Amino acid sequence: MKNSKNLDRRFSIAPMMDWSDRHCRYFWRLLTQQSLLYTEMITTGALIHGDIERHLQFDPSEHPIAVQLGGNNPADLAHCAKLCEDRGYDEVNLNVGCPSDRVKSGFFGACLMNQPQTVADGIKAMRDAVDIPVTIKCRIGVDDNDSYEALCEFVDINAQAGCEVFIVHARKAWLSGLSPKQNREVPPLDYPRVFKLKEDFPKLSIVLNGGLKTIDDCQQALQQLDGVMIGREAYQNPSMLQYVDSELYGDANTELLSAMPSTINSSLAAAHRFAEYMDGQLTQGVRLNHMTRHLLGLFNGQTGARAYRRHISENANKTGAGINVFMDALAKLGTPS
Numbered sequence: 001m002k003n004s005k006n007l008d009r010r011f012s013i014a015p016m017m018d019w020s021d022r023h024c025r026y027f028w029r030l031l032t033q034q035s036l037l038y039t040e041m042i043t044t045g046a047l048i049h050g051d052i053e054r055h056l057q058f059d060p061s062e063h064p065i066a067v068q069l070g071g072n073n074p075a076d077l078a079h080c081a082k083l084c085e086d087r088g089y090d091e092v093n094l095n096v097g098c099p100s101d102r103v104k105s106g107f108f109g110a111c112l113m114n115q116p117q118t119v120a121d122g123i124k125a126m127r128d129a130v131d132i133p134v135t136i137k138c139r140i141g142v143d144d145n146d147s148y149e150a151l152c153e154f155v156d157i158n159a160q161a162g163c164e165v166f167i168v169h170a171r172k173a174w175l176s177g178l179s180p181k182q183n184r185e186v187p188p189l190d191y192p193r194v195f196k197l198k199e200d201f202p203k204l205s206i207v208l209n210g211g212l213k214t215i216d217d218c219q220q221a222l223q224q225l226d227g228v229m230i231g232r233e234a235y236q237n238p239s240m241l242q243y244v245d246s247e248l249y250g251d252a253n254t255e256l257l258s259a260m261p262s263t264i265n266s267s268l269a270a271a272h273r274f275a276e277y278m279d280g281q282l283t284q285g286v287r288l289n290h291m292t293r294h295l296l297g298l299f300n301g302q303t304g305a306r307a308y309r310r311h312i313s314e315n316a317n318k319t320g321a322g323i324n325v326f327m328d329a330l331a332k333l334g335t336p337s
């Protein structure tokens with residue numbers, strides 16, 4: 001396991017509700033050994049009142065792995081951060097970026113950008129409770145509270161409370177009128193603001209998120225910042241992840257490549273490795289389509305990708321669907337549809 005205190009944050013994959021579940025993270029880890037992975041947001045309420053082990057379950061191969069919490073009450077956050085640390089997570093991250101109505105009505109997520117002191121109280125409480133890093137994922141502003149000065153004030157007060165890492169989604173959120181999806185597309189990206197934040201807080205780790213798509217995008221941002229975080233592109237086009245270790249860390253993903261003959265590309269190698277994993281999960285009662293859905297975009301652009309996707313979409317949700325459905329889908333690759 002990597003040293004939690006020295007997590008390498010050059011490249012991370014974003015927390016994404018319904019997408020970055022444990023199956024998806026296991027799959028991503030096959031493609032990149034180095035990236036820092038984040039869980040979906042887990043609310044403090046879900047941990048306090050729900051099935052802790054189910055929410056916090058992860059595979060040891062997922063390290064380095066950060067858990068994202070949603071909440072605003074310092075005592076609850078501290079309690080939940082400790083639960084996460086005890087189960088082996090390498091970092092606790094607080095969600096200060098989600099604009100959904102459900103989250104807003106619970107007074108956490110992006111609306112907390114308006115309450116820097118509340119966030120700082122939560123950060124301090126978590127810092128006092130755990131030894132692993134406590135980090136924040138935020139926006140550059142919300143609604144009309146979107147000045148650079150307000151962002152600096154937010155960062156400053158939380159840095160003083162003990163947060164050394166800020167992952168900044170480089171667009172503001174509108175708390176009324178836009179859906180979460182629109183809030184990832186409509187407000188314009190402002191990377192220069194995040195670069196300026198790093199200039200003004202050189203001792204903090206500043207990670208850029210929002211709209212990054214290619215390894216080139218990442219390399220450019222890394223010239224000025226400590227890290228990049230990618231969300232949608234990693235999910236919708238996961239084959240890009242196979243270049244992360246070699247291009248950003250100078251470290252070929254030898255484990256994956258050695259698993260298959262060199263004539264087979266890394267995406268296919270990862271698919272075969274994931275099939276072994278799925279086979280095991282199926283025996284534990286996990287449904288096939290809960291796992292295969294994360295691989296629909298894996299072969300985008302390759303011959304036969306459409307037939308591969310169609311075969312999975314039409315068959316993986318059937319009762320009792322087994323691993324043969326996935327193997328049959330793989331067999332469609334290479335053949336024009």
Ligand SMILES: Cc1cc2nc3c(=O)[nH]c(=O)nc-3n(C[C@H](O)[C@H](O)[C@H](O)COP(=O)(O)O)c2cc1C
Pocket residue numbers: 014015016017018019040041068095096097098137169184209210211212229230231232233
């Ligand atoms: C389906 C989906 C679910 C998301 N869920 C979360 C979440 O639980 N916590 C969070 O901080 N951000 C969440 N986000 C936002 C992403 O973490 C990220 O900030 C956003 O997608 C912008 O990055 P990207 O342009 O690389 O996708 C979600 C995004 C998507 C697409």
